Amino acid sequence: MSNVNFKPVLGILAVAVLSACTMIPKYEDPKVAVAETFKYDTAQNGIQAASLGWQDYFADPRLHSLIDIALKRNTDLRTAVLNAEIYRKQYMIARNDLLPSINGTANATRQRSAADLSATGRSSVSEAYTVGLGVAAYELDLFGRVRSNSQAALQGYFNSASTRDAAHLTLVATVAKAYFNERYAEESMALAQRVLKTRESTYKLSQLRHKAGVISAVDLRQQEALIESAKADYENAVKNREQARNALAKLINQPIPDNLPQGLPLSKQFKIAKLPAGLSSEVLLNRPDVRAAEFALKQANANIGAARAAFFPTISLTGSLGSGSTELGNLFTGPNRTWSFGPTITLPIFNWGTNKANLDVAKLRKESQIVAYEAAVQSAFQDVSNALVAREQLDKSYAALNKQSRAYSEARRLIGLRYKHGVSSALDLLDAERSSYAADTQVLAIQLTRLENMADLYKALGGGLKRLSSDKENAK
Incomplete structure (x- = not known):
């Protein structure tokens, strides 16, 4: 999944935008x-x-x-x-x-889990680090x-x-x-x-x-x-x-x-x-x-x-591309790439x-x-x-x-x-x-x-x- 090629998707989006009337x-x-x-x-x-x-x-x-x-x-x-x-x-x-609105995000969390809530019966401290770029609800102006x-x-x-x-x-x-x-x-x-x-x-x-x-x-x-x-x-x-x-x-x-x-x-x-x-x-x-x-x-x-x-219909795209890791040193190395893609179609029916x-x-x-x-x-x-x-x-x-x-x-x-x-x-x-x-x-x-x-x-x-x-x- 880390080797997903986004070029075809971006090409389709570019054609759709440029051909919009x-x-x-x-x-x-x-x-x-x-x-x-x-x-x-x-x-x-x-x-x-x-x-x-x-x-x-x-x-x-x-x-x-x-x-x-x-x-x-x-x-x-x-x-x-x-x-x-x-x-x-x-x-x-x-x-x-x-144009799509592209936002950069960075997040770091550190949390302790209680022993009674842990599957191992022991308390633990976990860390998570993420960075990425995201597109929020970009409308394809078809x-x-x-x-x-x-x-x-x-x-x-x-x-x-x-x-x-x-x-x-x-x-x-x-x-x-x-x-x-x-x-x-x-x-x-x-x-x-x-x-x-x-x-x-x-x-x-x-x-x-x-x-x-x-x-x-x-x-x-x-x-x-x-x-x-x-x-x-x-x-x-x-x-x-x-x-x-x-x-x-x-x-x-x-x-x-x-x-x-x-x-x-x-x-x-x-x-x-x-x-x-x-x-x-x-x-x-x-x-x-x-x-x-x-x-x-x-x-x-x-x-x-x-x-x-x-x-x-209104077609909107939401997506993100980034990286995540439980260790800050491994944030940009290894198979830690993350991505998400979510199109939304709104159809007028009762209006x-x-x-x-x-x-x-x-x-x-x-x-x-x-x-x-x-x-x-x-x-x-x-x-x-x-x-x-x-x-x-x-x-x-x-x-x-x-x-x-x-x-x-x-x-x-x-x-x-x-x-x-x-x-x-x-x-x-x-x-x-x-x-x-x-x-x-x-x-x-x-x-x-x-x-x-x-x-x-x-x-x-x-x-x-x-x-x-x-x-x-x-x-x-």
Whole structure:
């Protein structure tokens, strides 16, 4: 028995394992009805968002520093990163089930037998020493249950990695928008201060004219009201700035550092004015949320394979190979080799109903994931389409409001000169100042909206995240 040849047995096992198949249904991409191109994709040429890192898109060095800090410290992103790592480890556990678990054992015992229990009527002391390698309940994956579970775990990891990428991209856009709101508030403060100085200068002239009897007290009170309105606008802008900073502090999970670079004005926040969208199929491949939905669907598809395999027998092997002796010196010498081999076959007999229900549940979950995938694609297409049409209209509105602002500013200047020379009335001047200030405020507001739209479009187009290949490498 000590000369048993295990090579044929191992060969049979190797063939059985290598020839194991799975019962996972063939995966097919769901057909989703979306247009091939986007209607308002006017920027046909240029670098695609998926190939453009955020450092090459956003221009402000202060914003760069804030995004860097957020990517390291933001709690939501760190949670997504940890979840992805958890799923990767779970996949490694499931993958290792494909291989037998071999454990080394060593045992030494020394015992005394009582005289009354001994066949010789004498007490005795005995010793026993054993060492060996053992395989415990290794399942031969003949019907692909273990492989199906491993594939489901792999797709679950890819899903979590894509969810992490979506959180990464969302964080970049969110930090940018919060920063734009801070810059907008600061420029609103500067505008309110400029208007306040202009109105105070006009008010001093009006006081002189009122003393000379040229204008009435009503005109003077109206100018005082405009001065107080500018002060209120300034304080409101201060409130908005502080709230934007509070939002940034939450996003970076710490107070805003004092040593950040100087920020750029709103008009110089981007290095690229217009991103091309390209074909909808390309955009959808670049969207991490769409990829996450696709991996969730593949995971559900793999679970069907595991549910199908449950209808078939399970064959497990338990075995060991070692050596034993009553003397430690003879443990590895002589005819002291030991071995054991014990296959176990489990046949499903009275659990057909349970297995059938589990298979039906797996199929229903796949159908649910198909619906979720279709919803993710339609939502992504809507996001891009909405961002593109908003960009088109905002650009036109911004150009028109800029011209309006310049026209009102020039009118205010001319009416101010006429007012100094007594040609225009105080009412004309008040109307001109109100119109000019309102136009400048509108320009700032639409400038903020345009910047937010550009950040949203970068996110909607997939924003330069290329982690899929590296995730596949990590999963090997």
